[in-house]
Amino acid sequence: MSKVLLNKEDIGRIITRMAHEIIEKNKGVSSLCLIGIQRGGVHLAGRLAARLQEIGGQNIPVGALDIALYRDDIAVRKEQPVVRRTEVAFEINNEKVVLVDDVLFTGRSIRAAMDAVMDFGRPSAIQLAVLVDRGHRELPIKADFVGKNVPTSIEETVKVEFEEDGLEDRVVLEWV
Amino acid sequence: MKVVIKNGRVIDPSQGIDGVCDLAIEDGKIKEVKSEKSRGKSQKHENNRGTKEIDASGKLVLPGLVDLHVHLREPGYEYKETIRTGTTAAVRGGITSVCCMPNTNPVNDNSSVTEFILKKAASEGACRVFPIGAITKGQKGEELAEMSIMYEAGCVAFSDDGRPVMDSLMMRRAMEYSRILKVPLISHCEDLALSAGGVMHEGLLSVTLGLKGIPPQAEEVMVARDIALAELTGGRLHIAHVSTEGSVALIRSAKKRGMADVTAETCPHYFSITEEAVGNYDANAKVNPPLRSRKDAEAIKQGLHDGTIDVIATDHAPHHRDEKLGEFDFAPSGISGLETSLGLSMRLVDEGVLTYSGLVEKMALKPSGIIGIDRGTLRPGAEADVVVVDCSREYRVDAGEFLSKGKNTPFGGWTLSAKPVLTISLGRIHEWE
Amino acid sequence: MGLKSKDLIGIKALDAADIEQILDTAAGFKDVLGRDIKKVPALRGKTTVNLFYEPSTRTRTSFELAAKRLSTDVINFSVSTSSVVKGESLRDTALTIQALGADFIIVRHSCSGVAHFLANNLDASVVNAGDGTNEHPTQALLDLFTIREKKGIIRGLEVAIVGDILHSRVAKSNIYALKKMGAGVRLIGPPTLVPDVLRDLDVEIYSDMEKGLKGADIVMMLRIQVERQGKGFFPTTVEYFRNWGLTPERLAGAKKSALVMHPGPMNRGVEISSDVADGMRSVILDQVTNGLAVRMAVLYLLAGVRE
Structure with a gap:
């Protein structure tokens, strides 16, 4: 069973709104950089950056972060998570880093991502932007920018699909 | 009774x-x-x-089997085997006479060791034991051992098994001298320079396992030498544990030339398995000469079939479990063979290589004849x-x-x-x- | 996703997909090595033991650093400082190390088959860092990684391996790995050191260096053990260099874009001239750097195998 939560148009509107919120909160886009978490977060960060550039008229550095090596469940997983590319080709010291992910769930990925970011330097602040917050946090983590809050049951899955992966932009809630 | x-x-x-x-x-x-x-x-x-x-x-x-090639390990290596356990195992395998090789510690190169073995066998042995004396003192290949004194003490043949006599002149003298006793010299044919460091058959498998190979020629050059020396001296030569196609061919041609005093044996592992048994460094498949190729194993069977190879012996070489555990290179060579010999050899009958009578000839009658004992027969008396x-x-x-x-x-x-x-x-x- | 065995004993037991996976993972680790903070917490709490029965600085250091950068604790257990010299059996030593709680045992030994033996006897993941003349799988993997990095693809390349193939575990692992990945392999050296039977592995064999190098994309030189010259494998190192030493003139016979590799340590003037070793086509130092990334990838992937 499944239900479409957001379609292509919804996602486009949300990205525009979030871009405005980010500018609002940071009073502009200077000293700002975006780092997307592999894999969905990377696509999202790219789109956010483009929108920010349109609005703010300034180039925003965008990076990709793979958190496989920082996860806390390596000892209990059946298989090792695939190690993907991490590309942070810019200085983050004293910058404001906006971490971007598609779905915020337990908060463990964000914990790992913050550790990974810290290994690249000492940002002046880390903020979090997510497309969907589905609740069920296991760590004291809260997003600064949320596209849509979706109350879910723990058995359900939230699937985010992007054109960059050859699919149609949409967010789907699935359950058995 | x-x-x-x-x-x-x-x-x-x-x-x-x-x-x-x-x-x-x-x-x-x-x-x-x-x-x-x-x-x-x-x-x-x-x-x-x-x-x-x-x-x-x-x-x-069947008549009780006669095994020309057994390492009983006593004296000196009782942790590997004793005369009591070795003969008990022999009897379990249907073998009622065993010839024990002299590479004990001390080496059976003098009559007191021969006497010790026979005394021990008489009191503890489950079957008859016929000692084989060393050809040279300490099996060092330098000086002849007291062959005739050992013969009187009960040795039935002489061999430097495991440490072949590399010096051709020494081997010539030994063959000449042994003529006074009319006993065979049992030759472990291995050119130690060619085989140096080798632990398995040389071929693609040895190269890809990274194990040093022993080419078949390490055996064959010595088979050729010993046949030549037997021709020269008129001594009796029994070639131990034949493992290669080339050796079979050399012995076949010697017999064809009428050399009745050349006999040969092989062991069940040389016709039952090949180098493949080494698998992933299984030291239980480490033996000297090494397990050979499929082609060699087929040639051994052919040699048994056409009479080139006279005898099936075990080359029973027991070792302690710990010695075979660890580095393949360091594990000692040898297979504990007394209790599988008959079962493995009987497969030759199933395969049509030998008849039942032929098998009994190779495992009882012919070995008795080679060492001159009246066994391996069910004749009245x-x-x-x-x-x-x-x-x-x-x-x-x-x-x-x-x-x-x-x-x-x-x-x-x-x-x-x-x-x-x-x-x-x-x-x-x-x-x- | 994941390797099939808890151990890395040799390339023989891997398939092309396994190799590809290790190389892909290594690419991620190469990124890590370019950062200021080169350490990741991936294997925090695990213990790595370097069990070296043969002296080795390069390989041991590379494994040690790889393990440390994955945040494992590392203990070096070498022949000179341990009970090995007192004659403790291989199995007892290994069981002792396992009882100390090792998760990874990196083993190097002068006898072929030792890594196999340990893997069969231990629960820990065993990584072969070179056993006798059998295999040295991480060296082959780092060589392939380097080739792929420089050439983009391995399939279809012509790789010439020059030197003591018979005694070289590096050569063996590379032959298996290159064949599995679809490269052509030529072996070049004196017949005493290049066994003809290897033709059965679908490789070409040359004793003439010029002929063998013609059109090669990669020239992989092997270290010549100087000790072998007295043993009849070749008369002298002088004659060896004259016949099989890699000089700029000989290298000119290979493809213009050909790369020169060497697992190190090099004998300059014996198997390779300094002009070539330090020349533009040499990727010898890249191999060292890539070795770290590949070894990190291997440890990381093995940690995910539950048997």
């Missing part, structure tokens, strides 16, 4: 017997072999009181060395059940069908389920 083994298929090539017969034993000697036809008439006159009757219906009754073999039930080889201290076998888990169920040795009847 009287024993009659009834209704078994008696195989005795020394008398040309192959048929269902009753075998009568009295006072530790063979009394007679009665065929089905003659049985009916004589039965009435028979006094059956005090006679133990053994029903061997559906089973083979001969020692009552007998083995009853059940070929009807398959069983799994389990090294843990070996009576030998040496559990080192590459045949663990194999399914065989021929199994001795009763062996008569030294007047005692050993019976197993």
